[in-house]
Amino acid sequence: MYSAIAALAALLGLLVAYSAAKLLWKDSWVLGWLRGMFGLALLALAVVFVFIAMDIFSYRQIQSEHNVATLSFDKKADQVFNVLVVDAQGVEHNYIIKGDQWQLDARIIKWTGALANVGIKPGYRLDRLSGRYYSLEKEREEERTVYSFNESPAGIDVWAWLREVKEQLPIVDAVYGSATYLPMADDAVFEISLSVAGLVARPLNEEARAAVGDWQ
Known part of the structure; x- marks a missing residue:
């Protein structure tokens, strides 16, 4: 679509x-x-x-809940991780994330009213990956790491424009989807799924499950 x-x-x-x-x-x-x-x-x-x-x-249609990315973590130093992101098309991205936790964000375009009734599905685009520290002091003083997956060409950003005119254009809504901040751990692997309700992050291996268990 x-x-x-x-x-x-x-x-x-x-x-x-x-x-x-x-x-x-x-x-x-x-x-x-x-x-x-x-x-x-x-x-x-x-x-x-x-x-x-x-x-x-650059947007993909949301059919039902499905995997949009897999994240694998490799600890390089204290609070420094190399993150391998593999998207739904199998494209790999490598990033250095600093901190204790990570978060993945996506941009979502939702159709409402008659357009939704005729079967036009929402669309999504992975937006950015970021890290943060547990410590408020470090969060204020240390370097923040944030990476963008997609840049709109020549400043033409349809999603941002739709957010600005949503009152005048009620048939479509541009929203932000974010997975909850989760802990980073050496060799941990997480799966990110997306449905019309938003992003969901799930641990895929024992290292990831242990990190989430210790954090909770």
Whole structure:
């Protein structure tokens, strides 16, 4: 669904670009300056549509609760961990996280009303991975580690725009989903699942279960 929406936005961009090219290259320049300015404006609009398509294409449809990422922890030093993140497409990311706990965040686009009734599912995009310290003093003084998974192209952020206009556009809602902060431990492996209710983190091995048990 989100690939189709992105393709539609890209198609609109191409149509606008084609119209702009025809206008700019037309032989009759009676209103040349106005035509040229309008054509350039259409080209700029076409570029915006392309960036919108690229941003929407980074979202995945939520069918039901399913795994969106697996996190594996390798302790490098006291309160320093290498974190291997493998997303639902099998793409691997490595990050150095400092602190005692980790959290994964996602951006979620929810459709409401008639669009939800016809079966359009919410979409998600993994947003960022962060760490934090148990100690409030360290939380204030030590270096914080936060990593972004996806950057919107050229500042075109559809999710942020939807949050700003949610009062004027009640058919769609842009929300933030976060897994609860969980402890980091050497060799621990966690699975992150996502449903329409949000993110859920589960320990997958004994090291992860022991870390959660000690923390609780």
